[in-house]
Amino acid sequence: MVKVEVPPETYIRETVLMLKRCGLLLVSGTLKRANVMTIGWGLTGLLWGKPFFIVAVRPSRYTYKFIEEVEDFTVNVPRVGMEDVAAYCGSVSGRTHDKFKEKGLTLLSGKLVNSPTILECPVNYECKVVYKTNLTPNGLTGEVKSTWYPSGDYHTLYFGEILATYADEDAEEKLTQ
Amino acid sequence: MVKVEVPPETYIRETVLMLKRCGLLLVSGTLKRANVMTIGWGLTGLLWGKPFFIVAVRPSRYTYKFIEEVEDFTVNVPRVGMEDVAAYCGSVSGRTHDKFKEKGLTLLSGKLVNSPTILECPVNYECKVVYKTNLTPNGLTGEVKSTWYPSGDYHTLYFGEILATYADEDAEEKLTQ
Numbered sequence: 001m002v003k004v005e006v007p008p009e010t011y012i013r014e015t016v017l018m019l020k021r022c023g024l025l026l027v028s029g030t031l032k033r034a035n036v037m038t039i040g041w042g043l044t045g046l047l048w049g050k051p052f053f054i055v056a057v058r059p060s061r062y063t064y065k066f067i068e069e070v071e072d073f074t075v076n077v078p079r080v081g082m083e084d085v086a087a088y089c090g091s092v093s094g095r096t097h098d099k100f101k102e103k104g105l106t107l108l109s110g111k112l113v114n115s116p117t118i119l120e121c122p123v124n125y126e127c128k129v130v131y132k133t134n135l136t137p138n139g140l141t142g143e144v145k146s147t148w149y150p151s152g153d154y155h156t157l158y159f160g161e162i163l164a165t166y167a168d169e170d171a172e173e174k175l176t177q
Numbered sequence: 178m179v180k181v182e183v184p185p186e187t188y189i190r191e192t193v194l195m196l197k198r199c200g201l202l203l204v205s206g207t208l209k210r211a212n213v214m215t216i217g218w219g220l221t222g223l224l225w226g227k228p229f230f231i232v233a234v235r236p237s238r239y240t241y242k243f244i245e246e247v248e249d250f251t252v253n254v255p256r257v258g259m260e261d262v263a264a265y266c267g268s269v270s271g272r273t274h275d276k277f278k279e280k281g282l283t284l285l286s287g288k289l290v291n292s293p294t295i296l297e298c299p300v301n302y303e304c305k306v307v308y309k310t311n312l313t314p315n316g317l318t319g320e321v322k323s324t325w326y327p328s329g330d331y332h333t334l335y336f337g338e339i340l341a342t343y344a345d346e347d348a349e350e351k352l353t354q
Contacts, residue, residue, distance in 0.1 A: 043222035
């Protein structure tokens with residue numbers, strides 16, 4: 001499988017559609033020790049003149065300490081047919097499961113970041129954290145608070161500059177078939 | 178010209194490409210009194226289970242008080258050929274110029290928000306502010322600070338839930354030709 005570097009907006013529509021369909025795989029850590037979690041939220045676009053991916057992670061998540069430590073992450077877009085992988089990686093914790101091994105995911109060294117990417121995902125974004133902000137109850141609507149934060153544990157938003165985007169040569173087919 | 182409602186991700190790629198090419202037109206206020214400014218940054222995706230558009234506005238901008246007052250805004254994607262409009266709306270202030278009139282822009286009533294949309298823009302996002310956060314120097318890299326904030330005036334990030342997205346029936350052609 002050949003991966004090529006592409007402009008970050010190339011598969012943005014397919015990325016958001018997959019985010020809605022089954023979620024994306026957020027990886028943080030190093031090739032030796034990393035965690036993967038499924039994210040159902042994420043925003044991408046431009047900030048400070050650069051391409052950005054914003055992800056939201058709760059402090060209680062196992063992934064949290066990895067991002068805090070290495071200050072980077074990768075976002076990996078599952079192909080059609082990997083919905084069960086996304087569901088699994090969103091339902092068990094890396095504290096007690098080696099999700100990569102259990103789901104047969106192959107890690108590739110990050111080229112510009114510490115965090116590895118997932119070979120089986122046809123699109124991969126390498127992101128370096130350049131800003132973060134903790135969501136606060138202040139200013140959040142009551143509906144959002146009661147739905148998502150009944151017990152606090154407010155997300156930290158990580159603003160990741162997309163340093164590189166890689167895609168399989170047949171990514172479009174894999175994302176839409 | 179017929180505008181139809183479309184899923185928010187339909188023209189996301191074209192929207193980001195136009196953001197890079199000449200910027201997007203951010204409108205806030207009411208049909209009677211609104212302002213338009215050009216934005217070169219913006220992020221879109223999903224948060225709290227809903228589609229979102231995040232825009233960044235400095236407190237010194239004329240648009241700022243409109244967003245603070247009506248708590249909504251629209252993002253309007255210029256068509257190919259409107260680059261001069263985007264350049265103009267990004268170079269003069271609504272405090273001293275009626276940019277809509279000077280550039281022949283037609284305002285349409287917002288359907289779900291106070292802020293109007295721009296008829297001549299083939300894609301329009303109606304957004305309601307449900308969260309905002311002020312960027313702070315803490316945690317920003319030195320490069321971002323010295324490039325974008327030599328005199329402070331840190332952006333406020335407005336998290337706008339996309340309540341509706343409208344597009345001309347021939348939007349794709351107008352955004353790419």
